[in-house]
Amino acid sequence: xxxxxxxxxxxxxxxxxxxxxxxxxxxxxxxxxxxxxxxxxxxxxxxxxxxxxxxxxxxxxxxxxxxxxxxxxxxxxxxxxxxxxxxxxxxxxxxxxxxxxxxxxxxxxxxxxxxxxxxxxxxxxxxxxxxxxxxxxxxxxxxxxxxxxxxxxxxxxxxxxxxxxxxxxxxxxxxxxxxxxxxxxxxxx
Numbered sequence: 001x002x003x004x005x006x007x008x009x010x011x012x013x014x015x016x017x018x019x020x021x022x023x024x025x026x027x028x029x030x031x032x033x034x035x036x037x038x039x040x041x042x043x044x045x046x047x048x049x050x051x052x053x054x055x056x057x058x059x060x061x062x063x064x065x066x067x068x069x070x071x072x073x074x075x076x077x078x079x080x081x082x083x084x085x086x087x088x089x090x091x092x093x094x095x096x097x098x099x100x101x102x103x104x105x106x107x108x109x110x111x112x113x114x115x116x117x118x119x120x121x122x123x124x125x126x127x128x129x130x131x132x133x134x135x136x137x138x139x140x141x142x143x144x145x146x147x148x149x150x151x152x153x154x155x156x157x158x159x160x161x162x163x164x165x166x167x168x169x170x171x172x173x174x175x176x177x178x179x180x181x182x183x184x185x186x187x188x189x
């Protein structure tokens with residue numbers, strides 16, 4: 001089944017619980033794929049993906065190098081992820097984060113999808129976290145016509161990334177966690 005919609009979620013401190021809540025609320029994905037970029041040590045990404053898999057009827061994978069982007073899947077990012085055209089479709093390409101910056105690098109995930117906003121309907125979501133990772137990538141998505149969301153200060157466990165997104169991403173929708181969960185669910189259908 002061909003991908004028609006892509007949801008990108010970036011989160012850091014406080015994100016796993018909020019992401020689990022979103023995953024539990026998801027319908028069966030049909031033409032949609034969801035990519036999660038949650039800052040986490042590489043050693044824990046497999047168990048995080050397994051936990052998400054137990055809470056969803058959708059397939060959950062940790063992204064591996066040269067893995068094909070498919071509909072009806074939830075992907076957990078690691079390292080620096082780039083999306084590129086390849087034989088058999090769009091492929092994820094992985095590299096190690098430079099200078100131990102972030103794992104995964106949310107900006108690289110979001111930015112790699114900005115050239116595909118005409119090919120897919122894309123929803124970029126910045127959740128709770130320290131710092132500004134993902135904000136630049138979210139700006140690129142918005143400039144290319146993707147829809148973007150972030151949390152209210154009150155609903156973010158740590159309001160660093162959402163605060164920066166609210167300040168820097170033109171036209172970003174600001175919603176509480178439950179409203180974001182509802183918008184993601186609506187976007188899938």
